[in-house]
Amino acid sequence: MARTAIGEIVDLGIGQAEDALLPRTELAEAARRGLLAGDGSCMQYGPEEGPEGFRESLAAFLRRHQDPGVTAADLVVTAGASHGLDLLLSRLTRPGDTVFVEDPSYFFALDVLEGRGLRLIGVSMDEDGLDVAALERMLEVERPVLLYTVPVFHNPTGVTLRPDRRQRLVELARRYDFLIVADEVYQLLGSTTPPPMRTLDRDRVLSLGSFSKILGPGIRLGWVEAPWQLWTVLRDCPVLRSGGGVSPVGTAVMREVLDSGMQDEVLLRLTALYDHRRAVLTEALETSLPDDVHFRRPDGGYYAWLELPPDVDAEALATIAPASGVAFRPGRVFSIAGRQRNRLRVCFTYYDDDALRRGGDRLGALLTEHLRGRREAQP
Amino acid sequence: MARTAIGEIVDLGIGQAEDALLPRTELAEAARRGLLAGDGSCMQYGPEEGPEGFRESLAAFLRRHQDPGVTAADLVVTAGASHGLDLLLSRLTRPGDTVFVEDPSYFFALDVLEGRGLRLIGVSMDEDGLDVAALERMLEVERPVLLYTVPVFHNPTGVTLRPDRRQRLVELARRYDFLIVADEVYQLLGSTTPPPMRTLDRDRVLSLGSFSKILGPGIRLGWVEAPWQLWTVLRDCPVLRSGGGVSPVGTAVMREVLDSGMQDEVLLRLTALYDHRRAVLTEALETSLPDDVHFRRPDGGYYAWLELPPDVDAEALATIAPASGVAFRPGRVFSIAGRQRNRLRVCFTYYDDDALRRGGDRLGALLTEHLRGRREAQP
Numbered sequence: 001m002a003r004t005a006i007g008e009i010v011d012l013g014i015g016q017a018e019d020a021l022l023p024r025t026e027l028a029e030a031a032r033r034g035l036l037a038g039d040g041s042c043m044q045y046g047p048e049e050g051p052e053g054f055r056e057s058l059a060a061f062l063r064r065h066q067d068p069g070v071t072a073a074d075l076v077v078t079a080g081a082s083h084g085l086d087l088l089l090s091r092l093t094r095p096g097d098t099v100f101v102e103d104p105s106y107f108f109a110l111d112v113l114e115g116r117g118l119r120l121i122g123v124s125m126d127e128d129g130l131d132v133a134a135l136e137r138m139l140e141v142e143r144p145v146l147l148y149t150v151p152v153f154h155n156p157t158g159v160t161l162r163p164d165r166r167q168r169l170v171e172l173a174r175r176y177d178f179l180i181v182a183d184e185v186y187q188l189l190g191s192t193t194p195p196p197m198r199t200l201d202r203d204r205v206l207s208l209g210s211f212s213k214i215l216g217p218g219i220r221l222g223w224v225e226a227p228w229q230l231w232t233v234l235r236d237c238p239v240l241r242s243g244g245g246v247s248p249v250g251t252a253v254m255r256e257v258l259d260s261g262m263q264d265e266v267l268l269r270l271t272a273l274y275d276h277r278r279a280v281l282t283e284a285l286e287t288s289l290p291d292d293v294h295f296r297r298p299d300g301g302y303y304a305w306l307e308l309p310p311d312v313d314a315e316a317l318a319t320i321a322p323a324s325g326v327a328f329r330p331g332r333v334f335s336i337a338g339r340q341r342n343r344l345r346v347c348f349t350y351y352d353d354d355a356l357r358r359g360g361d362r363l364g365a366l367l368t369e370h371l372r373g374r375r376e377a378q379p
Numbered sequence: 380m381a382r383t384a385i386g387e388i389v390d391l392g393i394g395q396a397e398d399a400l401l402p403r404t405e406l407a408e409a410a411r412r413g414l415l416a417g418d419g420s421c422m423q424y425g426p427e428e429g430p431e432g433f434r435e436s437l438a439a440f441l442r443r444h445q446d447p448g449v450t451a452a453d454l455v456v457t458a459g460a461s462h463g464l465d466l467l468l469s470r471l472t473r474p475g476d477t478v479f480v481e482d483p484s485y486f487f488a489l490d491v492l493e494g495r496g497l498r499l500i501g502v503s504m505d506e507d508g509l510d511v512a513a514l515e516r517m518l519e520v521e522r523p524v525l526l527y528t529v530p531v532f533h534n535p536t537g538v539t540l541r542p543d544r545r546q547r548l549v550e551l552a553r554r555y556d557f558l559i560v561a562d563e564v565y566q567l568l569g570s571t572t573p574p575p576m577r578t579l580d581r582d583r584v585l586s587l588g589s590f591s592k593i594l595g596p597g598i599r600l601g602w603v604e605a606p607w608q609l610w611t612v613l614r615d616c617p618v619l620r621s622g623g624g625v626s627p628v629g630t631a632v633m634r635e636v637l638d639s640g641m642q643d644e645v646l647l648r649l650t651a652l653y654d655h656r657r658a659v660l661t662e663a664l665e666t667s668l669p670d671d672v673h674f675r676r677p678d679g680g681y682y683a684w685l686e687l688p689p690d691v692d693a694e695a696l697a698t699i700a701p702a703s704g705v706a707f708r709p710g711r712v713f714s715i716a717g718r719q720r721n722r723l724r725v726c727f728t729y730y731d732d733d734a735l736r737r738g739g740d741r742l743g744a745l746l747t748e749h750l751r752g753r754r755e756a757q758p
Binding site: 242 | 595
């Protein structure tokens with residue numbers, strides 16, 4: 001367990017699951033069984049899109065848990081969501097193309113987009129997700145090839161795009177002819193989530209999925225759900241053609257993980273634990289945060305987002321926080337435009353209850369003290 | 380075993396190992412042991428360059444087998460040679476840059492290069508590999524960012540770059556300031572090979588390696604050996620940063636494969652078998668090919684290359700060959716300039732002795748008949 005000694009820093013900036021939660025021993029047994037099963041084709045070059053059998057098992061899992069309309073024919077296997085994003089950018093965009101992103105957004109996704117030479121334009125968000133009214137105004141001026149969104153338990157803000165806005169977003173994508181790339185890696189990590197974006201329009205929306213958040217990042221496998229018009233375009237990638245898909249051995253292992261029910265069990269276990277930890281950190285923060293820090297109770301995922309008064313610099317606070325035994329991610333790293341300076345992200349999946357309580361209390365005390373000091377310094 | 384019924388087509392165009400040679404059962408056991416060993420960090424995000432422990436084990440393997448100068452600090456883990464090539468292109472080139480390639484060359488590598496928007500210029504080859512005199516003349520006119528070469532058991536020709544030419548190539552790279560990207564995935568598949576290209580210049584040469592040819596393509600792991608000046612540039616890739624390296628689980632499995640001696644054993648077994656199969660196909664072809672087809676006995680790797688008289692179209696022959704129970708890869712797919720039309724590639728690693736003999740005999744008979752027909756048709 002990621003226990004911390006009382007004096008150690010609780011780093012709420014770490015955006016990952018606790019090591020001990022990840023089912024290594026079960027995976028070891030599943031790996032053996034998965035490799036012994038089947039016809040041995042997993043040792044060879046496979047189809048670019050991933051082996052049919054694995055994609056059938058994955059589609060069945062997705063139908064069970066999030067979308068009854070998914071079939072194997074929608075899926076291309078990737079090495080995780082960021083590889084999926086890079087793959088589809090390599091096939092569907094050219095350097096210089098305009099892409100809309102949320103501001104704030106997942107910083108590595110921004111790096112992937114910039115790595116493909118795209119011109120990024122940020123769309124603002126509020127507590128119900130992407131501001132689609134602002135988006136509509138921007139579409140009068142700028143025409144993106146695609147919009148990248150994290151519509152559920154958003155990284156870094158934790159918010160979920162409201163159902164009516166989802167519908168509006170899809171209508172705008174149709175009217176202004178752009179694709180929606182929905183990074184839905186947190187879709188299964190909460191109890192009350194809207195159906196995935198593709199249920200609204202299977203021709204306009206591509207979805208990025210991954211085992212990183214529901215099994216373990218180290219397996220490095222994910223998928224793209226693609227409209228049928230784009231499916232062959234995505235799989236027709238030189239590296240996938242040369243290599244014969246992402247990892248036939250990895251998919252043989254994961255097929256066993258899916259078919260044996262192991263993935264279902266792990267998902268149940270993780271979501272129950274994250275629900276609990278989310279409640280623990282939420283309670284600690286709601287008790288200890290000063291009134292002028294805005295905190296919205298998250299409903300799932302990994303993260304919560306704190307908004308400090310407009311002129312407070314979260315980056316400066318981040319440098320002094322460790323002296324108070326706590327750390328976090330300042331908001332600015334999530335912005336393509338240097339915004340989000342008075343915001344910060346905390347994660348509730350990495351530590352056990354005691355550490356989360358200590359971290360929440362310390363962060364509350366730090367902010368209380370800092371904001372009081374500021375008020376007193378002002379005449 | 381990839382046995383063929385007498386009447387079935389022997390497809391000498393298939394450029395891969397026979398399924399039954401790939402050690403699936405051993406890998407299943409190694410996967411279990413590898414995942415149970417260590418500290419469990421393989422389930423998490425790992426370092427971009429791959430876990431230190433795996434890179435140490437890989438470096439030790441490479442020191443044992445091909446280059447006593449390799450250290451873990453040279454290595455970046457990839458998802459195979461083509462991913463390695465794409466990774467380094469993404470970090471070291473920009474669309475429009477000039478790159479030199481061999482003509483003929485590995486067709487999927489050409490696709491990867493073109494996928495990055497590079498301007499490709501072909502350099503001719505002969506029986507001793509890349510024609511460095513021709514290269515030198517071209518360098519007076521064109522300045523490439525890099526040269527992509529398969530310097531050992533070349534795909535498709537099977538030739539190995541002669542030691543004096545290797546030296547000359549490295550001197551040219553220094554004088555004209557370009558990088559050499561050596562695709563050395565066949566380095567270990569032959570008895571008498573020159574040392575890898577990096578032994579001549581560790582600052583100028585990057586080497587692509589892979590487990591695909593020495594263990595099995597399905598494991599989808601490889602490596603780049605990079606000069607220290609470029610090592611941090613390569614690992615600083617958005618997708619690797621987001622995902623935490625190529626596959627921590629895969630590298631945990633392969634570390635066990637390397638440390639247990641399994642990889643050494645599999646390599647011994649494969650090279651002995653390929654030596655034998657190479658001899659079988661060589662004998663069949665030398666016995667049955669007509670005099671006006673040029674065939675050079677290969678020394679290792681996967682392939683042999685046949686040169687037909689200049690005006691014979693191998694692509695047309697490829698369409699009629701299956702009626703004679705044999706198939707091959709016509710040369711033109713390996714050329715960026717539509718050359719190599721009178722050449723063809725055969726592979727000797729996929730079939731057992733009987734099938735190879737049948738395939739060789741059938742190809743010899745087909746070419747004998749076709750070339751005699753041509754001569755008789757000419758006045």
